[in-house]
Amino acid sequence: NQNKDLNENVKDQQLDAFRVNNDGTKMTTNQGLKVSNDEDSLKAGVRGPTIMEDFHFREKMTHFDHERIPERVVHARGFAAHGEFELYESMKEYTRAKFLQEPGKKIPVFVRFSTVVGSLGSMDTARDVRGFATKFYTEEGNYDLVGNNIPVFFIQDAIKFPDLIHAVKPEPHNDMPQAASAHDTFWDFVANNREIAHMIMWVMSDRAIPRSFRMMEGFGVHTFRFVNDKGRSRFVKFHWKPVLGVHSLVWDEAQIIGGKDSDFQRRDLWESIEIGDYPEYELGVQMIEPEEEFRFDFDILDATKLWPEELVPVKRIGKMTLNRNVDNVFAETEQVAFHPGNVVPGIDFTNDPLLQGRLFSYIDTQLLRLGGPNFAEIPINRPVCPIHNNQRNGFSRQTINMGKVSYHKNSLAGNTPSTSTAKEGGFVHYEQKVEGRITRARSKSFDDHFSQARLFWNSMSPPEKQHIIDAFSFEVGKVKSKSVRQQVVDMFVHVDKAMAITIADNVGVNRPTGEQSKVTASSPALSQANTVKLPQT
Ligand code: HEM
Numbered sequence: 001n002q003n004k005d006l007n008e009n010v011k012d013q014q015l016d017a018f019r020v021n022n023d024g025t026k027m028t029t030n031q032g033l034k035v036s037n038d039e040d041s042l043k044a045g046v047r048g049p050t051i052m053e054d055f056h057f058r059e060k061m062t063h064f065d066h067e068r069i070p071e072r073v074v075h076a077r078g079f080a081a082h083g084e085f086e087l088y089e090s091m092k093e094y095t096r097a098k099f100l101q102e103p104g105k106k107i108p109v110f111v112r113f114s115t116v117v118g119s120l121g122s123m124d125t126a127r128d129v130r131g132f133a134t135k136f137y138t139e140e141g142n143y144d145l146v147g148n149n150i151p152v153f154f155i156q157d158a159i160k161f162p163d164l165i166h167a168v169k170p171e172p173h174n175d176m177p178q179a180a181s182a183h184d185t186f187w188d189f190v191a192n193n194r195e196i197a198h199m200i201m202w203v204m205s206d207r208a209i210p211r212s213f214r215m216m217e218g219f220g221v222h223t224f225r226f227v228n229d230k231g232r233s234r235f236v237k238f239h240w241k242p243v244l245g246v247h248s249l250v251w252d253e254a255q256i257i258g259g260k261d262s263d264f265q266r267r268d269l270w271e272s273i274e275i276g277d278y279p280e281y282e283l284g285v286q287m288i289e290p291e292e293e294f295r296f297d298f299d300i301l302d303a304t305k306l307w308p309e310e311l312v313p314v315k316r317i318g319k320m321t322l323n324r325n326v327d328n329v330f331a332e333t334e335q336v337a338f339h340p341g342n343v344v345p346g347i348d349f350t351n352d353p354l355l356q357g358r359l360f361s362y363i364d365t366q367l368l369r370l371g372g373p374n375f376a377e378i379p380i381n382r383p384v385c386p387i388h389n390n391q392r393n394g395f396s397r398q399t400i401n402m403g404k405v406s407y408h409k410n411s412l413a414g415n416t417p418s419t420s421t422a423k424e425g426g427f428v429h430y431e432q433k434v435e436g437r438i439t440r441a442r443s444k445s446f447d448d449h450f451s452q453a454r455l456f457w458n459s460m461s462p463p464e465k466q467h468i469i470d471a472f473s474f475e476v477g478k479v480k481s482k483s484v485r486q487q488v489v490d491m492f493v494h495v496d497k498a499m500a501i502t503i504a505d506n507v508g509v510n511r512p513t514g515e516q517s518k519v520t521a522s523s524p525a526l527s528q529a530n531t532v533k534l535p536q537t
Contacts, residue, residue: 007106007107008084008106008107008108009108010108010137010384011082011108011110011137011384012082012108012324014379014382014384015327015379015380017379018331018379019327029055029056029059030059030063035056038056038060041054041057042054042056042057069334069369069370069371070368070369071119071120072114072365072369073165073365073369074116074117074165075114075115075116075131075133076114076118076119076120076122077114077115077118077119077120077121077122077124078112078113078114078115078131078333079112079113079114079213079265079266079269079270079333080110080111080112080113080326080329080332080333080336081110081111081269081273081279081322081323081324081325081326082108082109082110082322082323082324082325082326083108083109083110083111083278083320083321083322083323083324084106084107084108084109084320084321084323085099085106085107085108085109085136085283085318085319085320086104086105086106086318086319086320086321087099087100087101087102087103087104087105087106087317087318088103088316088317088318088319089103089317090102090103091226091285091317092228092229093228094226094228094234094236094285094287095226095227095228095346095347096227096228096229096345096346096422097138097140097143097226097344097345097346097347098138098139098140098344098345098346098425099136099138099139099140099143099344100317100318100346107136107137107138107139108136108137108384109134109135109136109137109320110134110135110137110332110336110380111132111133111134111135111320111322112131112133112333112336112338113130113131113132113133113213113265113269114130114131114133115128115129115130115131115179116128116129116130116131116148116168117168117169117179117180117181118178118179119178119179121262122178122179122262123179123258123259123262123264124258124262124263124264124265124266125209125249125253125254125255125257125258125262125264125265126179126180126254126258127180127181127203127208127209127251127254127471127475128179128181128203128208129148129149129150129203129208130148130149130210130213130216131146131147131148131149132147132148132149132216132218132219132240133145133146133147133338134146134147134218134240134320135336135338135342137383137384138344138384138385139384139385140344140345140385140425141342141344141383141385142342142381142383143342143343143344143347144338144339144340144341144342144343145218145220145238146220146338146339146340146358146362147218147219147220147221147238147240148218148219148221149207149210149216149217149218149219150199150202150203150207150208150219150221151202151217151219151221151237151239151306152198152199152202152221152303152304152305152306152452153199153221153303153304153354154193154195154196154199154200154304155193155195155196155303155304155354156195156302156303156304156353156354156442156446157353157354157357157442158353158354158355158356158357158358158360158361159357160193161354161357161361163189163193164189164193166185167185167186167188167189168181168185168186168189171183171184171185177478180475181203181475182474182475182476182477182478182479183478183479184479184480184481184484187475187476187479187484187485187487187488188481188484188487190488190491191484191487191488191490191491192487194449194450194491195304195446195449196304196449197449197450197453197491197492197494197495198304198305198449198450198452198453198456199304200453200492201453201456201457201468201495202456204468204471204472204475205456205460205464205467205468205471206248206249206250206464206467207246207248208471209248209249209250209251209254210246210247210248210249210265211247211248211249212244212247212265212268212269213265213268213269213279214242214244214268214269214272214279215242215244215245215246215247216242216246217239217240217241217242217246218238218239218240218281219237219238219239219240220237220238220239221237221303221354222237222303222340222350222352222354222355222358223235223236223237223288223300223301223350223352223355224236224237224238224347224348224349224350224355225347225348225349225350225430226285226287226346226347226348227345227346227347227348227430228346229422231431233290233348233430233432234287234288234289234290235287235288235289235290235293235300235350236285236286236287236288237285237286237306237307237312238283238284238285239283239284239285239286239314240281240282240283240284240320241281241282241284241314241316242279242280242281243279243280243281243282243319244279244280250467251467251470251471251474269322270325273322273323273324273325274325278321278322278323279321279322280319280320280321280322281319281320282316282318282319282320283316283317283318283319283320284314284315284316284317285314285315285317286307286309286312286313286314286315287312287315288300288307288312296311297448297451298445298448298451298452299443299445299446301350301351301352301353302352302445302446303352303354303355304446304449304452305452306452308455331378331379331380332379332380335370335375335378335380335381336380336381337362337366337369337370337375337376337378337381338362339362339363339366340355340358340359340362341358341359341362341363343427344427345420345425345426345427345428348429348430349430351432351434371395371396372394372395372396373391373394373395374394374395374396374397374398377396377397377398377399387399388415389415390405390406390407390408390415392406449494450494450495450516450517451517453494453495454495454496454516454517457495457496457499465499468499469499469502469503469506472488472492472499472503472506472507473502473503473506473507476488476489476503476507477506477507477508479507482508482509485507485508485509486504486509486510488503488507489501489503489504489507489509489511489512490512490514492512493512493514493515493516494514494516494517495516495517496516497512497515497516500512
């Protein structure tokens with residue numbers, strides 16, 4: 001049984017088969033032919049034209065010409081490291097996922113941190129959301145927790161994602177600004193898509209300028225499901241809590257550091273791992289029983305809402321330690337393919353309409369970015385358990401599938417699916433009951449866009465509030481369209497009137513005349529907003 005010896009080093013051992021050292025080995029062509037001269041092309045006479053016959057020149061140049069692959073459509077700039085995850089306590093009661101059963105069990109992980117908006121060469125300290133994507137190499141296949149450092153998201157339905165990204169990326173006519181939200185199209189999108197209010201409060205806060213990847217939280221954002229071996233499901237949200245605590249830069253530091261060292265955060269991660277000061281994060285889960293689904297005054301399937309930790313405590317179930325830098329950024333950091341749909345038995349999805357759309361988008365983009373359907377064979381993406389199915393061929397196929405059978409069902413080979421029994425471990429989707437009419441509409445339970453935005457504002461200390469006002473004033477102040485600036489302050493009056501008035505004065509528009517929205521909350525969480533503490537900044 002190949003699964004038997006799985007441990008935290010199993011991925012490293014697998015990668016070893018692909019490593020090629022540059023340790024004085026003689027140069028060859030890709031065909032293994034020893035090269036005698038790598039600096040003069042083959043010419044007709046020493047001053048003559050280069051001749052077509054020069055296969056070495058052609059191979060070398062052609063390969064160079066094809067070195068670039070498309071950068072990620074979002075999260076292009078990232079930095080990654082290897083590590084291990086160790087479980088504190090058995091989660092058997094809640095999930096059948098094998099890596100969450102035995103306390104002390106360790107498995108390998110690969111984590112990529114990123115900014116969202118900037119291109120591959122942008123600066124690390126931009127005001128932006130940070131990606132926090134983890135691949136757990138489990139004995140049941142890869143489980144990807146593709147999260148961010150902010151617990152909520154900009155939009156509620158995946159169909160709006162292309163619009164959000166078109167608005168926040170550099171404007172198409174002049175490709176500016178790079179890696180910044182301080183421009184007309186972004187704030188025009190904000191003012192016309194009010195579900196964004198809560199996320200914008202986080203993005204204008206110090207959370208969007210973390211001090212270090214080692215000092216930020218991670219959140220799965222969506223509501224997922226745990227399913228135990230009896231088939232009982234609970235709603236779950238995932239958290240990463242940095243052992244070093246959460247720390248941010250202040251805006252002036254971010255600007256100055258970014259100007260002097262655009263690699264500030266990747267250097268910090270690299271160096272801390274090189275000197276053995278390993279970054280650590282505890283994995284936390286919030287769980288809600290199925291009977292409690294409608295107990296809250298927000299919809300637990302709405303990705304613009306968090307579950308206040310006072311109402312639904314975070315249980316810390318394990319620790320991740322990042323202890324090894326990559327050997328090659330292209331091979332690993334660039335070619336890694338995360339996908340929220342990579343789950344293992346015991347972890348499942350919900351009807352969150354943002355999550356459902358993500359389940360389509362990641363593989364779709366990777367088919368282009370990584371050149372066809374065989375990217376799961378790239379070393380960093382390979383699971384550490386055996387792979388077997390009837391998929392065949394495609395560009396750059398590496399597996400040599402033996403035998404003549406590549407179809408199901410058959411009588412000539414034994415490649416059948418597994419049953420869902422604990423012994424065989426086949427994945428079955430949670431049998432959720434669904435009802436309703438097909439409609440292109442949104443649930444009314446997704447309509448309250450301001451209560452949690454205000455909850456966030458009210459949970460801030462005075463200096464943190466000042467930073468938020470400064471951030472709005474800087475970012476919105478750069479918007480050329482006065483109408484857009486006015487729309488923004490008119491919208492954020494619904495979060496806090498005094499805040500919106502100060503911003504209006506700072507960005508040169510009329511003070512908003514509207515009133516703060518009535519908080520629709522009935523639960524203790526929102527009606528006592530001032531006393532509810534959000535995760536500490
Ligand atoms: C990367 C789409 C929402 C976290 C990406 C990529 C796409 C994408 C196309 C590039 C993937 C690649 O090239 O490998 C979407 C869509 C979303 C969405 C359509 C909403 C409908 C989110 C949310 C989160 C998130 C809510 C956080 C919970 C990430 C991260 C990466 C990423 C961390 C970078 C992964 C890496 O480091 O390779 N997303 N995304 N995304 N997304 Fe999303």
